[in-house]
Amino acid sequence: MSDWNERNHQALMNTYGRLPLVIERGEGAELIDEDGKRYLDFITGLAVNILGHSHPDIVQTLRDQGEKFLHISNLYVNKPAVELAERLIQETFPGRVFYTNSGAEATEAVVKLIHKWTKTQEQRDGIVVMKKSFHGRTLGALKLTRQPGVYQDFPVSDFPVYDVEPHDLEALETILREEKPAALLMEPVLGSGGVLPLEASYIEKAAALCETYGVLFCMDEIQTGIGRTGELFAYQHTAVQPDVVLFAKGIGGGLPLGGIIVKEAHKDLFKPGDHGTTFAPSPLSSALGNTVLKLLLDDGVLAAGKRASKILLDGLDDLKKEHADKIESIRGLGMMLGVVTKLEPKSVKLIQHKLLERGMLVDVTQQTIIRLLPPLIVSDEQIHYFLNLFNEVLQEVNE
Numbered sequence: 001m002s003d004w005n006e007r008n009h010q011a012l013m014n015t016y017g018r019l020p021l022v023i024e025r026g027e028g029a030e031l032i033d034e035d036g037k038r039y040l041d042f043i044t045g046l047a048v049n050i051l052g053h054s055h056p057d058i059v060q061t062l063r064d065q066g067e068k069f070l071h072i073s074n075l076y077v078n079k080p081a082v083e084l085a086e087r088l089i090q091e092t093f094p095g096r097v098f099y100t101n102s103g104a105e106a107t108e109a110v111v112k113l114i115h116k117w118t119k120t121q122e123q124r125d126g127i128v129v130m131k132k133s134f135h136g137r138t139l140g141a142l143k144l145t146r147q148p149g150v151y152q153d154f155p156v157s158d159f160p161v162y163d164v165e166p167h168d169l170e171a172l173e174t175i176l177r178e179e180k181p182a183a184l185l186m187e188p189v190l191g192s193g194g195v196l197p198l199e200a201s202y203i204e205k206a207a208a209l210c211e212t213y214g215v216l217f218c219m220d221e222i223q224t225g226i227g228r229t230g231e232l233f234a235y236q237h238t239a240v241q242p243d244v245v246l247f248a249k250g251i252g253g254g255l256p257l258g259g260i261i262v263k264e265a266h267k268d269l270f271k272p273g274d275h276g277t278t279f280a281p282s283p284l285s286s287a288l289g290n291t292v293l294k295l296l297l298d299d300g301v302l303a304a305g306k307r308a309s310k311i312l313l314d315g316l317d318d319l320k321k322e323h324a325d326k327i328e329s330i331r332g333l334g335m336m337l338g339v340v341t342k343l344e345p346k347s348v349k350l351i352q353h354k355l356l357e358r359g360m361l362v363d364v365t366q367q368t369i370i371r372l373l374p375p376l377i378v379s380d381e382q383i384h385y386f387l388n389l390f391n392e393v394l395q396e397v398n399e
């Protein structure tokens with residue numbers, strides 16, 4: 001065992017609750033540590049590695065684009081980024097794309113866009129979010145992130161933010177009518193807020209309310225997007241068409257890339273100079289984005305992931321019946337699933353730890369919810385391997 005954990009501790013600021021794993025490489029749905037031990041990865045870099053690790057087409061794209069250019073700035077036309085924007089628009093709705101490097105930056109971009117839009121409206125200002133939302137950790141995004149563990153006492157920009165309980169339409173309508181906010185921003189499945197899928201009927205009614213009150217309807221698909229829930233974007237499980245969609249995480253095939261897709265009607269809200277960044281869109285990340293979308297949409301990975309998700313969900317439902325004393329419910333969509341436990345946080349940590357020892361990586365959110373974010377390329381055999389291990393570990397943990 002090397003001293004990488006200690007070196008990490010000595011050299012990096014202490015902001016992450018890290019697992020003591022030193023990763024050497026990844027292969028498909030597995031990560032391999034420095035001692036050659038294999039781990040089945042159901043965290044996928046927090047919902048990034050939708051295609052698993054080292055996918056041959058991703059590696060090939062890295063080589064091909066790497067040999068051309070890595071960075072050129074926004075002073076010139078960046079072909080991979082144009083292609084990617086065209087595809088994103090084609091797969092969503094007519095509009096335009098603005099690129100960022102990360103999810104939080106996509107949120108910052110939407111805050112600025114909403115502010116621009118506010119100026120075109122009379123007496124509308126502010127943004128409505130869901131309680132337990134997560135939209136990022138930069139100062140603007142932080143103001144929209146409603147989690148006690150994340151929301152900290154930093155100075156934040158001065159714009160009104162209102163929060164409502166998910167699924168409480170009455171509360172939403174009251175705020176839209178009385179406070180006159182400019183926009184609603186929602187995650188279709190609240191991710192770190194507890195893997196809570198919003199019901200399609202709620203999303204549709206919320207969108208209709210936005211229409212009635214003249215409020216921008218913005219979907220944070222940073223975690224749910226790029227095939228994670230079984231459609232390219234989770235809003236596509238419903239009948240709504242948002243004004244703005246935020247994306248990041250999976251799009252860059254493992255490299256940083258994010259952005260917003262803005263409906264045609266709002267495409268001119270940003271004028272030259274209103275927003276920008278040096279790095280985004282990275283030509284390399286964009287080229288990877290094109291490969292990611294090709295694999296998902298043209299080569300059947302999205303459909304395969306949907307099928308795999310059903311097997312996983314059926315298996316989890318069986319485990320829920322068998323461990324009704326420990327599992328409250330299974331929820332989520334596609335490859336974004338939460339096992340809501342009835343256990344104490346320390347028992348849930350123990351489950352995570354025992355799974356890790358046996359070569360299985362799962363995440364925990366809201367202390368008692370086991371979050372599963374498998375890659376879409378996971379095999380049936382790997383799913384059954386996980387289900388067996390999980391069953392074994394659930395049997396061992398007694399409060």
Ligand SMILES: Cc1ncc(COP(=O)(O)O)c(C=O)c1O
Binds near residue numbers: 102136187220223248
């Ligand atoms: C729904 C959602 N929005 C925004 C973010 C922030 O993205 P990033 O970590 O890339 O800044 C995340 C990250 O987990 C997220 O899940």
